Amino acid sequence: MEESILNKAKKIKLLILDVDGVLTDGRIIYDCRGCDMKFFDVHDGLGVYLLKKAGIKTVLITAKGSRAIRPRARDMQVEAVFENISPKSAVLEKILKRHKVAMDEVCFVGDDLVDLCLMKRAGLAIAVFNAVADIKQASHYITAREGGRGAVREVAELILKAKGRWKEMVGLYNV
Helix, strand or coil: CCHHHHHHHHCCCEEEECCCCCCECCCCEECCCCCEECCECHHHHHHHHHHHHCCCEEEEECCCCCCCHHHHHHHHCCCEEECCCCCHHHHHHHHHHHHCCCHHHEEEEECCHHHHHHHCCCCEEEECCCCCHHHHHHCCEECCCCCCCCHHHHHHHHHHHHCCCHHHHHHCCCC
């Protein structure tokens, strides 16, 4: 791991995540009634929960709303969910003020062009492995895992390890 990435990760106090393509694999499935379904990875959820236990908050911002997002956000104990937001930067100042953080204390994870505005501002910009080329180019780090397949867990581990908190979090389950 590059020293510059670890230094950026040490500063993180807030994780902002895109939903479709980051917390999910990007597929949107509609049933016969027109209701959408999304697939979330349990490892990602535990990663977000561990960050919260370590005092690092998580916020979700998505350009497309869905009834599936809020129940998952509750399960992961995220701080806030912003749906149907375009551009995503429209809520950024509100989030920074509410959580009393500066941009260099924010990690943002994205996968597609709608995320570019936040990728270019975040202290630690992370692209999931299957992100589009422009997002990868704007990132400081690219995950080894795909969106919806453990990429967020990878980010959580990166942050917690950089802060020297990973062993403590593992210890919560080693009793």
